[in-house]
Amino acid sequence: MSGAELSFTVNGAATRxxxxxxxSLADVLREELGLTSVHVGCGHGVCGACTVLVDxxxxxxxxxxxxxxxxxxxxxxxxxxxRQDRRIAALQAAFLAHGGLQCGFCxxxxxxxxxxxxxHTPRPSRAEIRMALSxxxxxCTGYGPIVDAIEAAAQELAP
Amino acid sequence: xxPAAFAYLxxxxxxxxxxxLSEHGDEASLLAGGQSLVPMMMLRMARxxxxxxxxxxxxxxxxxxxxAAEGAIRLGALTRHRWLExxxxxxxxxxxxxxxxxxxxxxxxxxxxxxxxxxxxxDAAAEYPAVVLALAGHLHLASARGTRRxxxxxxxxxxxxxDAAPExxxxxxxxxxDAATGFGFCEIAxxxxxxxxAGAVVVRGPGLPGGVRVAVFGATxxxxxxxxxxxxxxxxxxxxxxxxxxxxxxxxxxAELADLALDPxxxxxxxxxxxxxxxxxxxxxxxxxVS
Numbered sequence: 001m002s003g004a005e006l007s008f009t010v011n012g013a014a015t016r017x018x019x020x021x022x023x024s025l026a027d028v029l030r031e032e033l034g035l036t037s038v039h040v041g042c043g044h045g046v047c048g049a050c051t052v053l054v055d056x057x058x059x060x061x062x063x064x065x066x067x068x069x070x071x072x073x074x075x076x077x078x079x080x081x082x083r084q085d086r087r088i089a090a091l092q093a094a095f096l097a098h099g100g101l102q103c104g105f106c107x108x109x110x111x112x113x114x115x116x117x118x119x120h121t122p123r124p125s126r127a128e129i130r131m132a133l134s135x136x137x138x139x140c141t142g143y144g145p146i147v148d149a150i151e152a153a154a155q156e157l158a159p
Numbered sequence: 160x161x162p163a164a165f166a167y168l169x170x171x172x173x174x175x176x177x178x179x180l181s182e183h184g185d186e187a188s189l190l191a192g193g194q195s196l197v198p199m200m201m202l203r204m205a206r207x208x209x210x211x212x213x214x215x216x217x218x219x220x221x222x223x224x225x226x227a228a229e230g231a232i233r234l235g236a237l238t239r240h241r242w243l244e245x246x247x248x249x250x251x252x253x254x255x256x257x258x259x260x261x262x263x264x265x266x267x268x269x270x271x272x273x274x275x276x277x278x279x280x281x282d283a284a285a286e287y288p289a290v291v292l293a294l295a296g297h298l299h300l301a302s303a304r305g306t307r308r309x310x311x312x313x314x315x316x317x318x319x320x321x322d323a324a325p326e327x328x329x330x331x332x333x334x335x336x337d338a339a340t341g342f343g344f345c346e347i348a349x350x351x352x353x354x355x356x357a358g359a360v361v362v363r364g365p366g367l368p369g370g371v372r373v374a375v376f377g378a379t380x381x382x383x384x385x386x387x388x389x390x391x392x393x394x395x396x397x398x399x400x401x402x403x404x405x406x407x408x409x410x411x412x413x414a415e416l417a418d419l420a421l422d423p424x425x426x427x428x429x430x431x432x433x434x435x436x437x438x439x440x441x442x443x444x445x446x447x448x449v450s
Binding site for chain 1: 160161162163164165166167169190193194197198201202210212214215241264265266267268270271350351352
């Protein structure tokens with residue numbers, strides 16, 4: 001493939017690829033690296049389904065040209081869920097217990113968003129939870145069960 | 160979605176970036192956080208022939224974060240929204256900007272998008288141009304030929320139009336330290352994080368031209384000042400802003416913005432936003448008010 005060399009860290013592994021300039025980070029993560037927790041809904045930064053961590057904070061994979069990630073560190077839900085992390089484990093369990101997902105399309109991104117929220121705000125109010133979720137579109141749950149699940153996870157982690 | 164093809168350049172220093180810009184000028188777009196440019200490219204509303212990625216310039220002095228200069232706060236163009244929202248010095252010296260940063264889009268976009276990107280885009284629905292106009296800030300621009308400093312009122316020329324030439328890059332925003340002793344803010348949108356349908360910033364301080372400044376965004380073709388509304392607010396201290404005065408302020412804003420408003424409903428909302436922003440300023444100024 002034509003393009004330039006992209007050298008970055010993905011889920012802990014030093015990664016080098018030839019990347020065409022017009023490919024997004026979401027394209028590269030899904031198509032080249034097989035990281036399918038990165039869902040592409042709208043493809044232009046509105047739905048939030050492609051949320052990943054870049055240098056430890058949430059960003060949208062579809063609104064980043066892959067080459068702009070040169071030298072940076074990307075983590076997807078695959079890696080966050082695999083590491084020994086009480087926060088993501090509590091969130092996953094609470095989403096199951098409270099019906100925080102139906103079709104599941106938005107779920108990986110919602111989990112990463114909630115994970116970031118509980119990292120800086122351990123006991124968020126329901127309004128703060130909704131504010132944090134303002135960039136993640138869910139078309140199934142009506143958000144109520146998602147907010148319930150995040151609230152329950154926060155309660156379990158910081159009683 | 161995939162953008163139209165383009166050539167990608169990633170300079171490693173400011174001089175390299177400015178040289179690339181002077182070579183490619185009109186057909187080049189600068190990529191900072193990319194949270195507007197990349198979606199516009201995905202939708203093919205923007206089709207730059209060359210993208211100059213500024214990611215390699217993050218280590219350059221003065222481009223990321225705050226530098227206090229003589230009586231002024233200088234913020235680098237590559238400073239991210241999320242940092243502005245959380246930095247204690249920005250909150251202390253330019254609280255209107257820190258507050259507005261929390262209203263830019265949604266969290267994952269604020270983690271990526273930049274101050275300079277938003278200012279250079281000059282979207283009429285964006286928060287920062289209104290804050291910078293209200294606070295009478297200055298923009299620092301650079302090209303391969305040198306640098307210059309432009310007042311906000313001369314920089315923002317219209318919707319998506321600024322005084323920056325194709326070969327110029329925005330380096331920093333400068334605002335007089337503690338320019339305002341009080342601010343108020345209101346944004347009306349369908350959901351938090353959506354584009355503003357109408358918004359207003361009101362600032363007050365002895366060092367500001369006229370003592371009170373009002374800027375409106377979202378409702379009008381371009382971000383603009385509302386000097387008649389500001390004059391009415393300057394006549395009395397915030398503690399004495401009665402309902403009758405605020406009604407008159409909203410009416411004055413509607414009258415002076417009528418030709419610029421996108422439609423009659425937006426014009427009405429602009430009046431509402433100005434009124435609520437003034438109320439917000441008064442509430443913050445009151446003893447025990449929110450900071």
